[in-house]
Amino acid sequence: MKSRRVLVTGGAGFIGTHLVEELVSRGHRVRVLDALDPQVHGHSSPRRMAKEIEMIRGDVLDEDTLARALSGIEVVFHQAASVGVGQSMYEPAAYTRVNSLGTATLMEKIASPRSEVEKVVIASSMSLYGEGKYDCSECGPIHPSPRRRDDTARGHWELGCPQCGVDLKPLPTDERVPPSPTSIYAITKRCQEETVLVMGRSYGIPSVALRYFNVYSPAQSLSNPYRGVAAIFASRILNGVPPVLFEDGLQSRDFTHVSDIVQANLLAMERSDADYSVLNVGTGRRTTLLELTHGLLRKLRPEGDLQPQIAGSFREGDIRHCFADISQIQKTLGFEPRVSLEEGYDDLAEWARTQRPVDRTEQAFGELRSRGLVR
Ligand code: UD1
Numbered sequence: 001m002k003s004r005r006v007l008v009t010g011g012a013g014f015i016g017t018h019l020v021e022e023l024v025s026r027g028h029r030v031r032v033l034d035a036l037d038p039q040v041h042g043h044s045s046p047r048r049m050a051k052e053i054e055m056i057r058g059d060v061l062d063e064d065t066l067a068r069a070l071s072g073i074e075v076v077f078h079q080a081a082s083v084g085v086g087q088s089m090y091e092p093a094a095y096t097r098v099n100s101l102g103t104a105t106l107m108e109k110i111a112s113p114r115s116e117v118e119k120v121v122i123a124s125s126m127s128l129y130g131e132g133k134y135d136c137s138e139c140g141p142i143h144p145s146p147r148r149r150d151d152t153a154r155g156h157w158e159l160g161c162p163q164c165g166v167d168l169k170p171l172p173t174d175e176r177v178p179p180s181p182t183s184i185y186a187i188t189k190r191c192q193e194e195t196v197l198v199m200g201r202s203y204g205i206p207s208v209a210l211r212y213f214n215v216y217s218p219a220q221s222l223s224n225p226y227r228g229v230a231a232i233f234a235s236r237i238l239n240g241v242p243p244v245l246f247e248d249g250l251q252s253r254d255f256t257h258v259s260d261i262v263q264a265n266l267l268a269m270e271r272s273d274a275d276y277s278v279l280n281v282g283t284g285r286r287t288t289l290l291e292l293t294h295g296l297l298r299k300l301r302p303e304g305d306l307q308p309q310i311a312g313s314f315r316e317g318d319i320r321h322c323f324a325d326i327s328q329i330q331k332t333l334g335f336e337p338r339v340s341l342e343e344g345y346d347d348l349a350e351w352a353r354t355q356r357p358v359d360r361t362e363q364a365f366g367e368l369r370s371r372g373l374v375r
Contacts, residue, residue, distance in 0.1 A: 010080030033069040060102035088185035099188035107199040124193040130180035132322030134168035136161040172325035183317030206275035213282030217258030218351030249290035254282040254323035257339035267333040282324025299349035
């Protein structure tokens with residue numbers, strides 16, 4: 001495989017770091033553009049990067065920085081984004097600026113005549129589906145609307161069929177399910193994806209949108225309270241405080257190890273079969289939050305003296321169930337998830353034990369509660 005000149009935006013972030021490492025190990029020349037946001041990286045200096053990586057600290061919204069970052073680049077992995085679903089609901093303008101406007105600014109530069117970019121891979125998200133796909137035993141497959149406020153207010157967590165009222169059963173969600181975002185974050189992810197694909201098609205720049213399902217990884221910022229639930233829970237368990245589960249803990253996701261996300265990105269770069277299309281990246285397996293919690297407790301707190309706390313409250317913007325149908329990415333790119341959640345717990349636990357996470361989730365939940373976004 002020919003060595004490529006690659007830019008990874010958000011390359012110091014929790015997915016970017018792993019992607020960069022793999023690209024370097026395969027002999028590609030890698031440049032990172034990252035704002036090193038203190039919420040993610042803390043105020044201390046960031047982890048040192050391998051010396052062959054060129055690091056530019058800066059913002060995707062800054063045109064001069066972008067011009068410098070893109071100079072001589074053939075492949076762009078756009079990973080830079082603000083990622084908190086809850087936080088996006090009270091900082092909608094900031095999320096729209098960084099995610100949506102940031103992507104438009106990047107694509108404007110990539111489409112300019114001087115650009116040498118031949119491929120763009122955008123980190124999209126399953127969150128743009130809103131609720132996933134479900135089955136009604138009476139009416140067949142359905143993609144339901146978001147849960148109603150009065151249902152979640154009285155603790156009615158599961159979705160009913162809008163036609164006959166029967167409780168719905170989650171099905172794997174495929175790429176044909178139309179986007180129906182339930183949070184500002186998800187709106188920006190949809191916007192990022194569409195911006196890249198529309199600009200890519202119009203200017204003949206092969207582009208691929210990868211819809212990541214819930215990614216977990218070692219090297220995740222355990223102290224960032226707006227991180228994914230696996231990191232939040234690992235940090236709480238290590239601090240000896242119980243993980244707090246919204247709703248009844250039976251909501252489910254498709255927890256995907258970061259190395260499988262990296263695998264999908266590399267395949268999207270190396271092959272042209274997926275150009276101009278969107279693909280789910282997940283494991284195809286559904287896990288409830290409670291199962292995840294018990295898995296983490298087994299590894300990180302084998303003493304058995306810590307129990308999950310079921311909050312019975314609802315975080316605005318949350319969906320109930322979504323897990324991936326991965327047949328499309330298997331067919332077009334030959335992708336196969338390699339790391340099971342059981343192996344993933346080991347990985348996360350081993351790394352988390354070397355960390356001293358500060359648990360800031362109480363503060364973050366307080367923020368959401370004071371705005372009525374956790375009820
Ligand atoms: C996550 C990512 C998003 C990504 C998407 C798909 C984060 C913050 N969000 O969204 O960037 O695009 O996956 O890859 O990484 N929960 C609790 N207690 C907590 C925290 C969360 O019960 O302390 C629950 C939530 O209410 C939700 C579930 O855990 O039901 C998952 O939440 P979260 O990890 O934030 O992920 P998503 O919102 O699915």
